[in-house]
Amino acid sequence: MSRKLTGIGASAGIAIAKAFRYEEPDLTVEKKTGVDVKKELQSLDAALEKSRAELEQIKEKTMNDLGEEHAEIFSAHLLVLSDPEFVDAVKQKVQDDEINASFALNEKADEFIMIFESMDNAYMKERAADIRDVSKRVLSHLLGKPIVSLAELDEEVIIVGEDLTPSDTAQLNKTYVKGFVTNIGGRTSHSAIMARSLEIPAVVGTKEVTSSTKQHGMVIVDGIDGTVIINPTEEELQTYRRKQEEFEEKKAEWAKLKDEPSVSADGHHVELAANIGTPEDLDGVKENGAEGVGLYRTEFLYMGRNELPTEEEQFKAYKAVAEGMNGRPVVIRTLDIGGDKELPYLDLPNEMNPFLGFRAIRLCLEMEDMFRTQLRALLRAGAFGNLKIMFPMIATLEEFRQAKALLDDEREKLKQEGTAAAEELEVGIMVEIPSTAVMAPQFAEEVDFFSIGTNDLIQYTMAADRMNERVSYLYQPYSPAILNLVKMVIDAAHAKGKWAGMCGEMAGDETAIPLLLGLGLDEFSMSATSILPARTQLLGLSKEEAASAAEEALQLRTSTEVQELVQERFIKK
Numbered sequence: 324m325s326r327k328l329t330g331i332g333a334s335a336g337i338a339i340a341k342a343f344r345y346e347e348p349d350l351t352v353e354k355k356t357g358v359d360v361k362k363e364l365q366s367l368d369a370a371l372e373k374s375r376a377e378l379e380q381i382k383e384k385t386m387n388d389l390g391e392e393h394a395e396i397f398s399a400h401l402l403v404l405s406d407p408e409f410v411d412a413v414k415q416k417v418q419d420d421e422i423n424a425s426f427a428l429n430e431k432a433d434e435f436i437m438i439f440e441s442m443d444n445a446y447m448k449e450r451a452a453d454i455r456d457v458s459k460r461v462l463s464h465l466l467g468k469p470i471v472s473l474a475e476l477d478e479e480v481i482i483v484g485e486d487l488t489p490s491d492t493a494q495l496n497k498t499y500v501k502g503f504v505t506n507i508g509g510r511t512s513h514s515a516i517m518a519r520s521l522e523i524p525a526v527v528g529t530k531e532v533t534s535s536t537k538q539h540g541m542v543i544v545d546g547i548d549g550t551v552i553i554n555p556t557e558e559e560l561q562t563y564r565r566k567q568e569e570f571e572e573k574k575a576e577w578a579k580l581k582d583e584p585s586v587s588a589d590g591h592h593v594e595l596a597a598n599i600g601t602p603e604d605l606d607g608v609k610e611n612g613a614e615g616v617g618l619y620r621t622e623f624l625y626m627g628r629n630e631l632p633t634e635e636e637q638f639k640a641y642k643a644v645a646e647g648m649n650g651r652p653v654v655i656r657t658l659d660i661g662g663d664k665e666l667p668y669l670d671l672p673n674e675m676n677p678f679l680g681f682r683a684i685r686l687c688l689e690m691e692d693m694f695r696t697q698l699r700a701l702l703r704a705g706a707f708g709n710l711k712i713m714f715p716m717i718a719t720l721e722e723f724r725q726a727k728a729l730l731d732d733e734r735e736k737l738k739q740e741g742t743a744a745a746e747e748l749e750v751g752i753m754v755e756i757p758s759t760a761v762m763a764p765q766f767a768e769e770v771d772f773f774s775i776g777t778n779d780l781i782q783y784t785m786a787a788d789r790m791n792e793r794v795s796y797l798y799q800p801y802s803p804a805i806l807n808l809v810k811m812v813i814d815a816a817h818a819k820g821k822w823a824g825m826c827g828e829m830a831g832d833e834t835a836i837p838l839l840l841g842l843g844l845d846e847f848s849m850s851a852t853s854i855l856p857a858r859t860q861l862l863g864l865s866k867e868e869a870a871s872a873a874e875e876a877l878q879l880r881t882s883t884e885v886q887e888l889v890q891e892r893f894i895k896k
């Protein structure tokens with residue numbers, strides 16, 4: 324019997340394949356005394372050997388599939404495995420205390436991790452993360468509960484899991500991963516955003532997919548409607564294969580507008596730009612006819628590895644994007660780590676409220692050396708294209724001034740060193756915090772542009788965690804509260820002759836687009852796959868009618884009322 328689940332459609336498209344359950348095994352261990360020491364040591368050697376063989380294999384496959392950079396992390400893991408200081412310490416403990424190898428391994432790993440973490444040296448701190456990962460792998464073999472790695476996939480699957488972290492998503496190989504479904508998450512969680520840029524159909528927030536799906540059972544993922552079908556019948560398979568074809572036909576229709584300008588029916592031009600996470604996303608940007616990059620999330624360059632990227636590495640990535648866009652605008656956002664985007668090697672303490680905590684610009688202003696390295700790389704890359712920089716999560720003018728001062732300082736240093744760097748470069752901020760939207764007129768006197776980050780702006784305005792599907796009903800982009808904030812930001816920018824864009828998911832939302840056009844938004848930045856549908860929609864909208872609808876919407880009382888108004892005036896299916 325088939326079973327239907329409903330979740331949040333996170334990335335459009337239909338995928339049909341076998342389920343691949345992705346879950347972390349339970350690796351808790353208990354201490355056993357008076358064990359057969361010789362046997363424990365033999366098991367440990369066998370587990371070490373299995374881990375080594377496994378890591379060699381993963382390293383080689385990652386190198387072939389994703390390139391050398393991604394594979395480096397596994398070389399570091401192999402080094403830990405052959406480090407006699409660590410391995411001998413574990414063996415010694417088994418012998419001295421006559422205890423089970425798994426417990427000794429856990430104890431020694433914790434000890435080593437603590438020592439490395441307390442060192443005042445970024446390289447040493449990163450070794451702590453390596454030891455954590457490697458000891459988990461060895462432990463999994465000792466306990467006979469192997470860890471699955473997404474990098475090891477070699478057949479077409481749909482990943483089914485509790486959640487995928489952004490770094491899990493960064494490892495996904497499109498050749499094999501046809502779609503994914505998770506229990507938790509919302510439309511604006513980063514795994515959802517990455518699924519859209521990878522063009523992998525995805526449904527998140529189903530609450531129960533892991534308890535309903537068997538390993539290797541057939542699954543249909545409908546990322547358009549947010550539906551998942553487990554064990555589909557022959558009839559359902561046929562229906563969805565048809566839907567898959569229809570979606571492909573629609574895409575072919577949209578593709579005709581690839582090289583056309585983005586104009587409304589009454590001739591008003593806006594910029595339709597794309598959000599990207601890595602230079603590799605540029606192919607999708609071009610295929611989908613984006614007029615620029617409105618948000619380059621640089622944090623992905625810092626993820627899925629064990630140490631900070633160097634200035635040179637960053638420079639190469641930023642330059643590749645700047646050059647790749649051939650003079651079209653590229654807005655690069657400085658590091659926005661924290662919230663649901665973790666960097667284990669920074670070893671930051673866990674927080675009660677990570678989205679309200681030490682993240683993004685707050686963290687960069689404190690970790691000044693790391694921030695300066697990024698600013699230098701950005702300034703240098705700025706010499707190779709039309710680059711603009713923006714700072715994330717700005718809450719106060721002081722934060723902006725401090726970040727800008729560091730940028731100016733690095734520009735001056737580069738100049739004195741005689742290193743080529745951008746002389747003139749627009750510097751803006753993301754408006755993601757209500758205090759900043761309210762103070763937009765004051766900010767507009769100092770910044771070159773605004774980019775409204777509605778994913779966060781909505782979560783902070785409604786006090787509703789964007790990762791929590793139980794409060795996802797409060798993600799209300801059409802709420803008059805949000806529309807009024809958006810209007811304040813756009814008006815403030817225009818009053819000072821500056822431009823206002825939006826790079827939150829709202830910018831590519833069919834219901835929001837008429838309102839944003841009406842409010843005078845200049846740049847709409849979205850997942851690349853939303854650009855052609857948005858351009859198609861824009862061609863049928865009149866700016867004048869949109870402006871009067873937006874004016875009315877601002878006076879309405881609920882999100883539903885606004886939605887109905889837009890449906891009736893502009894969408895009518």
Ligand code: PEP
Nearest residue numbers: 755776777778779826827
């Ligand atoms: C936003 O908050 O709207 C945004 C674009 O940034 P991110 O989704 O990366 O937090």
Ligand code: MG
Nearest residue numbers: 755776778779
């Ligand atoms: Mg944000």
